[in-house]
Amino acid sequence: xxxxxxxxxxTAASVRTKIQRRSKPTxxxxxxxxxNVNYHPKQGFFQLKGKKKVRTLTxxxxxxxxxxxRMMSQAKTLVEDDEIMTKREAYYVSKxxxxxxxxxxxxxxxxxxxxxxxxxxxxxxxGFIPEEKGGEVAGKLVVIDRDSxxxxxxxxxxxxxxxxxxxxxxxxxxxxxxxxxKFVLAIETAGMFQRLVKHNYWRKANCILISxxxxxxxxxxxxxxxxxxxxxxxxxxxxxxxxxxxxNIYRTLKVGSGNAAHINRYFCVPKASFLGVTPQxxxxxxxxxxxxxxxxxxxxxxxxxxxxxxxxxxxxxxxxRQLLEMGVRAxxxxxxxxxxxxxxxxxxxxxxAATKKFLP
Amino acid sequence: MSVSxxxxxxxxxxxxxxxxxxxxxxxxxxxxxxxxxxAKKVKKKxxxxxxxxxxxxKATKKPAEETxxxxxxxxxxxxxxxxxxxxxxxxxxFFTKNRHLLGFDNPRKALLxxxxxxxxxxxxACEEAGILPEVxxxxxxxxxxxxxxxxxEDNGPGILKKQIPKIFAKLLYGSKFHRLKMSRGQQGIGISxxxxxxxxxxxxxxxxxxxxxxxxxxxxxDLEIDTKRNEPRIIVDETVDWPxxxxxxxxxxxxxxxxxxxxxxxEYLEQTAIANPHVLLRFLTPDGETKTYARASKExxxxxxxxxxxxxxVELGVLIKMLHDTKARTLQSFLHSEFSRVSSSVARxxxxxxxxxxxxxxxxxxxxxxxxxxxxxxxxxxxxxxxxCLSPIGExxxxxxxxxxxxxxxxxxxxxxxxxxxxxxxxIEAGLAYGGSLPAEGLARVLRYANRVPLLYQQSxxxxxxxxxxxxxxxxxxxxxxxxxPSGPLVIIIHxxxxxxxxxxxxKEAVAHYPEIIKxxxxxxxxxxxxxxxxxxxxRKAAESQRxxxxxxxxxxxxxxxxxxxxxxxxxxxxxxxxxxxxxxERSHS
Numbered sequence: 020x021x022x023x024x025x026x027x028x029x030t031a032a033s034v035r036t037k038i039q040r041r042s043k044p045t046x047x048x049x050x051x052x053x054x055n056v057n058y059h060p061k062q063g064f065f066q067l068k069g070k071k072k073v074r075t076l077t078x079x080x081x082x083x084x085x086x087x088x089r090m091m092s093q094a095k096t097l098v099e100d101d102e103i104m105t106k107r108e109a110y111y112v113s114k115x116x117x118x119x120x121x122x123x124x125x126x127x128x129x130x131x132x133x134x135x136x137x138x139x140x141x142x143x144x145x146g147f148i149p150e151e152k153g154g155e156v157a158g159k160l161v162v163i164d165r166d167s168x169x170x171x172x173x174x175x176x177x178x179x180x181x182x183x184x185x186x187x188x189x190x191x192x193x194x195x196x197x198x199x200x201k202f203v204l205a206i207e208t209a210g211m212f213q214r215l216v217k218h219n220y221w222r223k224a225n226c227i228l229i230s231x232x233x234x235x236x237x238x239x240x241x242x243x244x245x246x247x248x249x250x251x252x253x254x255x256x257x258x259x260x261x262x263x264x265x266x267n268i269y270r271t272l273k274v275g276s277g278n279a280a281h282i283n284r285y286f287c288v289p290k291a292s293f294l295g296v297t298p299q300x301x302x303x304x305x306x307x308x309x310x311x312x313x314x315x316x317x318x319x320x321x322x323x324x325x326x327x328x329x330x331x332x333x334x335x336x337x338x339x340r341q342l343l344e345m346g347v348r349a350x351x352x353x354x355x356x357x358x359x360x361x362x363x364x365x366x367x368x369x370x371x372a373a374t375k376k377f378l379p
Numbered sequence: 380m381s382v383s384x385x386x387x388x389x390x391x392x393x394x395x396x397x398x399x400x401x402x403x404x405x406x407x408x409x410x411x412x413x414x415x416x417x418a419k420k421v422k423k424k425x426x427x428x429x430x431x432x433x434x435x436x437k438a439t440k441k442p443a444e445e446t447x448x449x450x451x452x453x454x455x456x457x458x459x460x461x462x463x464x465x466x467x468x469x470x471x472x473f474f475t476k477n478r479h480l481l482g483f484d485n486p487r488k489a490l491l492x493x494x495x496x497x498x499x500x501x502x503x504a505c506e507e508a509g510i511l512p513e514v515x516x517x518x519x520x521x522x523x524x525x526x527x528x529x530x531x532e533d534n535g536p537g538i539l540k541k542q543i544p545k546i547f548a549k550l551l552y553g554s555k556f557h558r559l560k561m562s563r564g565q566q567g568i569g570i571s572x573x574x575x576x577x578x579x580x581x582x583x584x585x586x587x588x589x590x591x592x593x594x595x596x597x598x599x600x601d602l603e604i605d606t607k608r609n610e611p612r613i614i615v616d617e618t619v620d621w622p623x624x625x626x627x628x629x630x631x632x633x634x635x636x637x638x639x640x641x642x643x644x645x646e647y648l649e650q651t652a653i654a655n656p657h658v659l660l661r662f663l664t665p666d667g668e669t670k671t672y673a674r675a676s677k678e679x680x681x682x683x684x685x686x687x688x689x690x691x692x693v694e695l696g697v698l699i700k701m702l703h704d705t706k707a708r709t710l711q712s713f714l715h716s717e718f719s720r721v722s723s724s725v726a727r728x729x730x731x732x733x734x735x736x737x738x739x740x741x742x743x744x745x746x747x748x749x750x751x752x753x754x755x756x757x758x759x760x761x762x763x764x765x766x767x768c769l770s771p772i773g774e775x776x777x778x779x780x781x782x783x784x785x786x787x788x789x790x791x792x793x794x795x796x797x798x799x800x801x802x803x804x805x806x807i808e809a810g811l812a813y814g815g816s817l818p819a820e821g822l823a824r825v826l827r828y829a830n831r832v833p834l835l836y837q838q839s840x841x842x843x844x845x846x847x848x849x850x851x852x853x854x855x856x857x858x859x860x861x862x863x864x865p866s867g868p869l870v871i872i873i874h875x876x877x878x879x880x881x882x883x884x885x886x887k888e889a890v891a892h893y894p895e896i897i898k899x900x901x902x903x904x905x906x907x908x909x910x911x912x913x914x915x916x917x918x919r920k921a922a923e924s925q926r927x928x929x930x931x932x933x934x935x936x937x938x939x940x941x942x943x944x945x946x947x948x949x950x951x952x953x954x955x956x957x958x959x960x961x962x963x964x965e966r967s968h969s
Contacts, residue, residue: 031945034938038959043967076938078927078964085934088941095945119937 023145026138027095034088046087047071049136053277058327063289065275065327083130085119090130097146105148106131132278141237141282143190153187153238155212155230158221159200160246165193177227182217184230187242194242198250202371203227203243205235205291207258207268211351211362220363224371227252235272237279240286243272247290254288255377257367260296261311261348262318262339266326269293274328293378294370298341301349304366307356308347319343332379472606474550474572475579481572487642489580490518490527490635491835493573494644497531497629498651499563499832500570502658504627506680508536512655516648517663518637526581527635527665532628537591540598547571547587547629548602548611559803559878560685561769563832573631575604580634584614589627597621637665642835648672650826650833653780654772654874675783680831681770686878687719689764690729690756692802698753702745710744710752711737720762729755766797766804769876772831777810777872785870788814788918791910792872793903800895805877807896809903811911817868823847823857825864827890828874834888841889843873846900855908856915871907873900928965935960 030046037044049055050072056065076084093112097104104112110127113120121127135142142148156162162175162185177185188194204226206212212230215221221228227246231239247254256272258264273291275283301308311319319339322329329335342348354362370377474481482492498514505512517530538546550571574585590597601615621628639645648662652672657679660672693701707713714726721729730737733755735748744752772780777792792810799805827834827843838844852858852865859865881891890896939956942948948956 028945031942035942035946035956038956038963041959041963043963076960076964077967078931081931081934081938081964085937085941088938088945092941092944116937118933 021098023138023140024095024098027091030137031088031091043076045073045075046084046137047073048133049281051132051136051278051280053325053327056277056280056327058274058331060331063274064283064287065277065280066283067280082119086113086121087130087133089113089116089119090127091134094134094145094147103146103148105150107150109147136281139281141285148189149236151236153189153191153236153242154232155184155186156227157184157216158227159198159225160227161197163195163197178221184216187238189238191238191242191245196246196250198227198252200227200252201225203229203246203252203254205229205231205243205254205256205272207231207233207264207351211257215363218360218363224367231268231272234267237286240272240288244286244288247288253374254291255294255374256291257294257351258296259348259350260298260301260342262315262322266318266322266329270326270328292374296349296351297378298338298345301345301347304354306349306353308349311346311348315348316343334378338378474575475606478576483576486525486634486636487638489576489633490529490637491642491644491647493529493576493631493633494531495647496570496573497529501531501533501535501627502655503563504535505533509679510535511657511674511677511679513659515661518644518665520665521632525634525636526632527637528630528632530628530630532626534626537625537627538589539591543587543589543598543600544602544611544613547574547585548604550575550609559688561683561830561876561878563830570629571604574602575606577631577633578603581632583632586630587627588619588621590621590623590625593624645670647833647835649784653784653826653872654828654831654833656776656780656783673783675779676776678776680772683770684768686765686768687717689720689802690718690761692879695749695753699745699749702741702749705741707741709738710735710741713741719764725759725761729759732758763799764802764804766806768878769797769804769806771806771808771876772874777808777874781810781812781870781872785812786816787812787868787870789911789914791907793906795899795903798895798899800881800893803877803879805875805896807899807903808874808876809900809907810872811907812870813911813914814868817870819868822864822866823869823871826870826872828872829880829890830876831874836888837883840883842892842896843875843890843900845892846897846904847871850901850904850908852908855912871904873903931961931964935964
């Protein structure tokens with residue numbers, strides 16, 4: 020029996036023992052929120068502080084308790100059979116559980132996240148895989164995968180996708196890499212990625228381009244992390260200049276999230292730094308702007324107040340204050356105001372000339 | 380004050396009816412109705428009133444006043460000319476013109492009023508004779524459209540042959556006017572008015588059969604009322620064979636409209652059955668349907684005692700009339716003998732306050748110092764009237780009545796101790812029926828009664844309704860919008876028993892807003908409400924714990940299944956876990 024299966028069995032046994040002793044069984048989950056993480060630049064990612072949410076079996080919690088245990092049993096089966104199940108599939112499997120079934124997928128996703136946190140593993144290890152796409156790659160990278168039927172190695176050259184790109188798979192631990200690139204450029208929007216791919220920017224800058232498509236998925240973060248660790252490449256993030264781009268996208272890429280703090284150690288890129296767009300860039304490049312929305316302002320203030328990462332870096336606090344003072348935001352595609360390829364010809368080269376000045 | 384009810388009584392021309400002890404109920408009915416009519420007459424036909432009721436003190440000056448008023452009219456009449464136009468109007472003629480005053484406003488209400496008068500008379504007669512009432516009401520369609528033949532038959536004591544014409548075909552027939560006694564007879568108008576209405580709308584006489592004992596024959600009369608003279612006109616007078624022990628059957632053909640639902644005959648009978656559980660009612664509808672309102676109790680209401688008026692309940696006009704009529708020679712003995720709760724010493728105190736001699740003659744006081752005496756009475760401290768003259772339905776019988784007609788989950792009732800308003804003793808009872816077959820949506824239904832008679836009209840004008848509205852039902856686990864009746868599956872029943880029920884108007888459909896009455900009703904409702912709240916809360920708690928139990932039962936098996944799967948347990952072990960968990964959670968309160 021695998022270590023994980025044994026762990027699940029132990030937890031189940033402790034629940035049963037409590038029941039036999041006529042006391043209410045409990046399950047203790049690490050609290051998954053920003054308030055329960057701290058940040059040390061040495062480790063480079065958000066770590067759990069140890070606050071726990073204890074779920075005691077009562078009349079009020081009996082349904083969730085039953086669902087958690089049934090999902091745990093499901094995970095144990097997956098682990099033992101070396102099988103996988105998407106989160107959507109897990110939701111459908113629960114439809115066999117009569118009264119204990121989930122009505123909506125977010126409910127089952129939460130229970131899966133709880134179990135993941137309970138055993139301090141990532142859900143892929145439990146056999147649950149996400150539906151989401153991992154992100155796209157173009158540029159100077161060869162990915163070495165295996166043919167699932169023959170087991171033969173496949174060398175995938177990411178320069179050979181033309182106007183397309185390589186898709187990061189959901190599970191990436193088995194991949195190997197070869198590259199001669201100098202750095203990785205992680206891009207927020209597919210639109211900017213397309214422009215850079217079309218003009219073979221990777222060749223010009225000798226880099227790997229990765230489209231994150233908003234907040235990077237776990238697979239995407241893990242993929243970039245391995246590139247950074249194993250190939251010793253610097254990672255630069257190029258996102259919109261707004262609180263969402265800075266803290267939901269960049270911060271999650273670099274140090275992980277509060278919600279998934281128990282697995283941040285694998286799923287973040289501590290070496291990443293912030294290329295742009297910075298508030299100062301808006302001024303320097305005379306970018307067209309939009310006023311900050313209320314939700315932006317709230318997010319920015321929240322980051323100043325509650326985000327351990329921001330609290331650790333003065334330059335970030337300064338940038339947020341600057342942004343709040345300006346009261347505007349700018350998108351990475353705003354450079355088109357000068358010229359469609361202005362970003363390739365001027366902005367990126369100028370920024371990359373001084374990587375030391377990037378925000379941490 | 381000028382139309383004070385007793386002062387306005389046409390005592391003179393009304394024949395007395397004292398020997399009919401076995402039919403006092405009917406007699407009483409007449410008394411009450413006479414009050415209304417006489418009062419109206421004084422108001423509207425002053426010049427006539429003078430002649431009809433020559434004894435009326437207040438009316439004596441009226442002709443002179445009217446004469447002077449008429450001088451402003453362009454055509455001047457002499458007193459002689461006017462005298463030639465002034466003639467007597469019979470009460471019957473008056474009511475022919477003003478039938479709305481009697482509850483015969485429209486064909487629908489006419490049908491209800493007719494039946495109500497008949498049934499109330501029957502019940503009063505039976506109870507006074509100590510007979511458990513059995514009343515049968517039949518409404519048969521007449522030959523012509525909009526006509527119905529109403530029959531009310533009882534097992535009462537019957538009526539002496541010679542009394543039948545006067546009772547059924549003469550208005551204002553009775554003599555027991557001065558007695559204060561709790562009785563049904565406050566409904567406005569007697570059966571003779573119903574007969575007159577029938578005669579007026581169909582031209583058909585009222586038909587009566589009555590039998591007083593097994594050995595005697597039954598008499599059958601067909602009677603018309605001579606509206607000019609207010610005298611019965613006998614159409615048929617015969618002896619018939621009627622195979623029952625005793626009883627009375629009244630048949631009236633009238634223009635009417637038969638309807639179901641609110642304020643219908645059926646509603647009246649149903650509500651009568653609730654407040655009179657000792658009555659057996661049968662009802663045959665025009666559609667041929669038979670409805671039986673069964674008897675729920677064999678206990679007759681306690682016979683009520685007659686009391687003398689309390690000084691605080693007497694108005695000036697009445698006082699003057701009493702001073703005139705008394706046989707007492709001195710004022711002190713007048714006060715002592717004609718009123719309740721006036722001892723010799725209290726009488727002396729009143730005389731002192733009025734600054735009149737206690738030995739003065741009452742008739743002299745009536746002319747000169749009645750005003751002072753009246754004020755003195757109201758300034759003197761006098762004990763409340765006796766309250767043993769009331770006969771409430773009783774808590775048990777209210778519930779029995781409710782249970783008989785309303786299928787509910789919870790019943791309660793409260794009989795308040797007697798209280799007094801303006802010198803009149805009264806007693807309030809209230810009851811609730813909740814849940815069961817009652818509609819869960821909508822407002823509560825309020826059943827109002829005065830001396831066991833249901834009040835179907837003018838709910839919103841009634842003091843009882845006011846009290847229901849003013850009670851904070853939310854404190855009793857019910858919902859209630861501001862200024863509205865409570866809502867939910869609820870029936871509220873309120874009964875006022877009194878020697879004199881203060882109705883707001885001649886139509887006798889709503890009780891006047893005396894603070895004492897409103898307060899007593901509220902206290903009764905609050906007590907009922909507290910008991911209802913206990914019931915509702917207990918039931919909610921039970922439902923809550925059942926829901927909790929069901930909820931637990933829903934999910935516990937899944938915990939056991941999951942544990943069996945993970946720990947590879949046997950089915951027996953799984954069952955044990957279910958049992959242990961059920962114990963564990965049901966014991967807990969959260």
